[in-house]
Amino acid sequence: MAIVIFFIAAAMAVAGGIGVISFRQPIRSVLSLVVVMIALSVLFLLLSAQFIFVAQVIVYAGAVMVLFLFVIALLGPAKEIAKSRLRFQASLSALFVLALFGLLWAMLQGVTYRQPDKTVDMSIFGTVQSIGLGLFTKFLYPFELTSLLLLVAAIGAIYLSRKEGDDR
Amino acid sequence: MSGIYNDPIGHWVVVVVAIAILLFVVLTATAYTVWFERVALGHIQRRPGPNRVGPWGLMQLAADGVKLAFKESFVPAKTERTLFVVAPCIAVAAAFLAWAVIPIGLWYNVQYWIADINVGVLLVFALSSLNVYAIVIGGWASNNKYSLLGGLRSAAQLISYEMALGLALVPTFMIVGSLRLRDIVEYTVTWGPYHGPIPLILLTPIGFVIYLIAAVAETNRAPFDLPEAEQELIGGFLTEYSGLKFVMYYLAEYVNMITVSALAALLFFGGWYLWFVPPVLAFLLKIVLFLFLYIWLRGTFPRLRYDMLMRLGWKVLLPLAIVNVIVTGTILVASQG
Numbered sequence: 001m002a003i004v005i006f007f008i009a010a011a012m013a014v015a016g017g018i019g020v021i022s023f024r025q026p027i028r029s030v031l032s033l034v035v036v037m038i039a040l041s042v043l044f045l046l047l048s049a050q051f052i053f054v055a056q057v058i059v060y061a062g063a064v065m066v067l068f069l070f071v072i073a074l075l076g077p078a079k080e081i082a083k084s085r086l087r088f089q090a091s092l093s094a095l096f097v098l099a100l101f102g103l104l105w106a107m108l109q110g111v112t113y114r115q116p117d118k119t120v121d122m123s124i125f126g127t128v129q130s131i132g133l134g135l136f137t138k139f140l141y142p143f144e145l146t147s148l149l150l151l152v153a154a155i156g157a158i159y160l161s162r163k164e165g166d167d168r
Numbered sequence: 169m170s171g172i173y174n175d176p177i178g179h180w181v182v183v184v185v186a187i188a189i190l191l192f193v194v195l196t197a198t199a200y201t202v203w204f205e206r207v208a209l210g211h212i213q214r215r216p217g218p219n220r221v222g223p224w225g226l227m228q229l230a231a232d233g234v235k236l237a238f239k240e241s242f243v244p245a246k247t248e249r250t251l252f253v254v255a256p257c258i259a260v261a262a263a264f265l266a267w268a269v270i271p272i273g274l275w276y277n278v279q280y281w282i283a284d285i286n287v288g289v290l291l292v293f294a295l296s297s298l299n300v301y302a303i304v305i306g307g308w309a310s311n312n313k314y315s316l317l318g319g320l321r322s323a324a325q326l327i328s329y330e331m332a333l334g335l336a337l338v339p340t341f342m343i344v345g346s347l348r349l350r351d352i353v354e355y356t357v358t359w360g361p362y363h364g365p366i367p368l369i370l371l372t373p374i375g376f377v378i379y380l381i382a383a384v385a386e387t388n389r390a391p392f393d394l395p396e397a398e399q400e401l402i403g404g405f406l407t408e409y410s411g412l413k414f415v416m417y418y419l420a421e422y423v424n425m426i427t428v429s430a431l432a433a434l435l436f437f438g439g440w441y442l443w444f445v446p447p448v449l450a451f452l453l454k455i456v457l458f459l460f461l462y463i464w465l466r467g468t469f470p471r472l473r474y475d476m477l478m479r480l481g482w483k484v485l486l487p488l489a490i491v492n493v494i495v496t497g498t499i500l501v502a503s504q505g
Contacts, residue, residue: 027251027305027308028251031251031301031305034301050285050286050287051286051287051290053287054287054290054291054293054294057294057297057298058290058293058294058297061294061297061298062293062294062297062298062300062330063297063327063330066297066300066301066304066323066327067327069301069304069305069323070304070320070323070324073304073307073308073316073319073320074316074320126286127286127287128286128287128290128346128347129286129345129346
């Protein structure tokens with residue numbers, strides 16, 4: 001059953017990824033990206049990472065992509081007109097894709113697969129409790145530093161969006 | 169029962185039957201919520217409300233449903249047809265999926281749920297955040313400026329109040345130490361001679377108030393129904409919708425109302441525990457009281473202006489929720505240390 005769900009979710013993720021770059025309407029690209037996010041969240045769930053699954057849906061699908069949608073919806077239902085002067089990119093991209101797949105193939109040559117770690121207690125793995133414990137003990141400093149980074153970004157965004165001479 | 173659960177095919181049968189029963193119950197409840205709202209609003213406004221179809225107008229919703237189902241499924245010209253149809257489906261799907269994690273106490277020590285997952289309440293939040301798409305996409309695909317503005321307003325409103333809603337529940341999670349709704353309901357205390365479950369509102373009253381306000385805003389209900397403020401936006405994102413697609417949005421709104429009422433009952437009022445009242449009745453009674461509160465609010469308060477709504481969300485509820493988390497944390501640490 002898990003393998004069936006995996007392939008459905010993986011196919012959805014790939015289809016969404018193709019949709020992001022091939023739709024001519026920005027809003028459809030955004031919605032394709034949402035499909036990718038949700039498909040990825042299903043993959044997290046299959047790996048027993050319940051909390052990451054919900055965080056992926058809430059943060060990426062629920063907040064980040066909604067902000068994208070917010071901006072793009074204001075553009076109206078206009079279609080992007082295909083520009084012909086960048087035609088040479090098509091053949092160039094084919095070349096790059098071939099090179100990329102070559103690299104991937106070369107990289108996967110020496111890979112050996114191993115069995116999942118049987119010593120992990122699956123009853124607490126990926127739960128909110130275990131992630132919270134990890135964040136506030138083992139990973140406390142990286143966690144706090146990241147929050148500082150986000151705070152700086154938020155203050156920066158507020159400062160930059162202020163108009164000149166706006167004292168409010 | 170556990171034998172059936174262990175058998176792989178039996179497990180699927182049980183789950184499918186459970187989902188079917190739940191779907192039927194929630195749909196019926198939705199229909200009668202609409203009836204209840206119309207009658208209660210009628211009495212608040214000193215008029216009888218629907219009373220012609222069936223005894224006390226109880227069949228009104230069946231009549232309305234048949235009428236709406238037989239309406240022409242009209243899609244205006246120059247809309248984005250696919251997205252126009254998909255948007256209401258997202259709304260309904262997100263609304264119903266939330267019921268997968270809501271446990272229902274049927275009798276003493278007999279509970280019913282479809283999925284008892286570790287992240288519990290967070291899944292409801294995840295689904296309610298997906299609900300934004302239904303509204304924004306519906307508004308955008310309608311190719312109507314009022315629809316678009318209604319949709320965007322709603323997106324801004326939902327994002328703003330989602331944070332207050334989430335933070336309002338953090339103290340509850342801190343006290344109970346679990347996000348599982350069943351654990352939250354079963355949370356027991358020993359206070360002197362009393363040992364047993366308590367309504368958590370006693371421990372987080374501020375959290376409850378914030379939850380209550382934010383939940384009304386999250387479900388787009390009056391006095392926070394700005395996405396469809398008719399004086400300014402005609403019908404908001406619903407303007408171009410009619411027939412069954414309109415019904416789907418309508419249905420989603422009422423299912424969401426029942427969901428947040430059920431969550432309030434589970435999170436703050438001890439779910440199915442109420443003195444000597446049988447569990448299922450106690451749970452139902454609490455949900456109905458919350459639904460009545462919703463209707464009461466709608467019949468009593470004028471709609472907020474948009475800037476007032478944003479100010480309330482960001483400058484009052486959010487800071488209050490953060491302070492509430494800090495205070496609760498401090499008290500918890502102090503009482504343990």
